[in-house]
Amino acid sequence: MIDAWITQHRKGLLEYCVLTVLSRGESYGYEIVAALGRIAEFAVSESTVYPILARLRQEKFLKVRDEPSGQGPMRRYFSLTAIGKVRLAEMNHHLKKIELAISQLKSTPRKDPDNEHTH
Amino acid sequence: MIDAWITQHRKGLLEYCVLTVLSRGESYGYEIVAALGRIAEFAVSESTVYPILARLRQEKFLKVRDEPSGQGPMRRYFSLTAIGKVRLAEMNHHLKKIELAISQLKSTPRKDPDNEHTH
DNA sequence: TTGGCTACTCCGCGTTACAGAGTAGCATCG
DNA sequence: CGATGCTACTCTGTAACGCGGAGTAGCCAA
Numbered sequence: 001m002i003d004a005w006i007t008q009h010r011k012g013l014l015e016y017c018v019l020t021v022l023s024r025g026e027s028y029g030y031e032i033v034a035a036l037g038r039i040a041e042f043a044v045s046e047s048t049v050y051p052i053l054a055r056l057r058q059e060k061f062l063k064v065r066d067e068p069s070g071q072g073p074m075r076r077y078f079s080l081t082a083i084g085k086v087r088l089a090e091m092n093h094h095l096k097k098i099e100l101a102i103s104q105l106k107s108t109p110r111k112d113p114d115n116e117h118t119h
Numbered sequence: 120m121i122d123a124w125i126t127q128h129r130k131g132l133l134e135y136c137v138l139t140v141l142s143r144g145e146s147y148g149y150e151i152v153a154a155l156g157r158i159a160e161f162a163v164s165e166s167t168v169y170p171i172l173a174r175l176r177q178e179k180f181l182k183v184r185d186e187p188s189g190q191g192p193m194r195r196y197f198s199l200t201a202i203g204k205v206r207l208a209e210m211n212h213h214l215k216k217i218e219l220a221i222s223q224l225k226s227t228p229r230k231d232p233d234n235e236h237t238h
Numbered sequence: 239t240t241g242g243c244t245a246c247t248c249c250g251c252g253t254t255a256c257a258g259a260g261t262a263g264c265a266t267c268g
Numbered sequence: 269c270g271a272t273g274c275t276a277c278t279c280t281g282t283a284a285c286g287c288g289g290a291g292t293a294g295c296c297a298a
Binding site for chain 4: 008010011044045047048051069070071072
Binding site: 126127129130131133134163164166167170171188189190191192 | 253254255256257258259262263264265266
């Protein structure tokens with residue numbers, strides 16, 4: 001199943017996605033679940049998102065602000081902290097490097113070219 | 120540690136890398152370890168690569184050909200099978216979709232734009 | 239009462255990466 | 269002779285994550 005691979009490939013990615021969503025402004029769990037759900041590749045359930053949020057918060061990448069919602073329990077708005085932004089930047093940087101590394105991988109002849117004479 | 124995240128993000132990726140390396144022609148374990156090692160982002164040890172190779176082979180994505188190396192034990196050349204190529208294509212496709220999805224995520228205003236009138 | 243909004247939690251499974259070390263064989267260089 | 273490099277593995281154990289499924293709970297509107 002390619003699905004199994006996709007699940008594996010998601011590891012870490014969702015964390016990145018949450019941070020990315022939050023980089024455009026604060027949001028709350030329910031909304032984040034919905035936002036990700038709108039993109040098929042990132043559809044997730046609450047039991048995936050809330051732990052991520054909790055983790056991120058515990059690592060001080062997110063801060064929290066409660067606000068009455070008018071309907072139901074308080075909305076808990078999450079937003080990036082300073083180090084959260086740094087983290088996201090690091091991730092973006094890493095992803096760029098990975099992209100580059102992959103294209104390198106694709107274009108590497110066979111071994112390193114120190115014994116090629118193909119001109 | 121961003122390193123921890125990087126490790127997580129690698130899940131699945133290494134499998135993809137191995138397949139990609141092999142898409143340029145057959146190779147053997149030792150060489151693959153070296154090839155990946157040349158790219159800092161994908162540096163791995165044998166205890167990571169060999170299990171991947173074994174897994175991939177067991178799933179019929181790779182086939183094997185032994186050849187005396189002249190020095191040491193036989194070289195075990197791995198190469199993509201037909202379904203291995205299909206799998207790699209699927210992965211590539213998925214990765215493209217992910218890339219797209221991420222850029223969507225980045226450019227999504229705040230919620231879905233079904234209440235925007237920007238034309 | 240049902241259903242949507244809101245926030246969680248707990249249990250448990252499956253998979254992967256990876257470090258570290260070990261086993262083993264052969265060839266070559268010093 | 270011994271070290272080093274090439275070659276192929278294996279085993280053990282750890283940590284983290286995604287995720288399904290279900291449960292708890294509170295509140296409002298139709």
